Amino acid sequence: MLTDVVVVVEVISAFALVMLILLHSGRGGGLSDMFGSSVGSAAAGSTVAEKNLDRLTVMTAVAFALCAIILGLRWG
Numbered sequence: 001m002l003t004d005v006v007v008v009v010e011v012i013s014a015f016a017l018v019m020l021i022l023l024h025s026g027r028g029g030g031l032s033d034m035f036g037s038s039v040g041s042a043a044a045g046s047t048v049a050e051k052n053l054d055r056l057t058v059m060t061a062v063a064f065a066l067c068a069i070i071l072g073l074r075w076g
Contacts, residue, residue, distance in 0.1 A: 003074055010067040013060050020057040025050070 046054075 003071070006067050006070050006074075010064065010071065013064040013067065017057070017060045017064055020053065020060055023053055024057070
């Protein structure tokens with residue numbers, strides 16, 4: 001029962017992590033350019049949305065890692 005819940009959380013966090021990483025900025029402006037901000041504002045620094053995206057990505061990565069550790073200990 002508990003293993004099933006951990007596997008579901010693992011799969012959901014894996015897909016969420018892929019989507020969140022794809023939203024991050026690469027060579028371009030990323031999330032800033034997606035919502036129509038200009039080049040000047042993107043070069044000025046991180047926006048609130050980008051900082052929140054960073055936080056959400058880190059939290060999702062931690063959840064993914066914890067689930068992987070739990071599953072490894074359970075089945076290892």
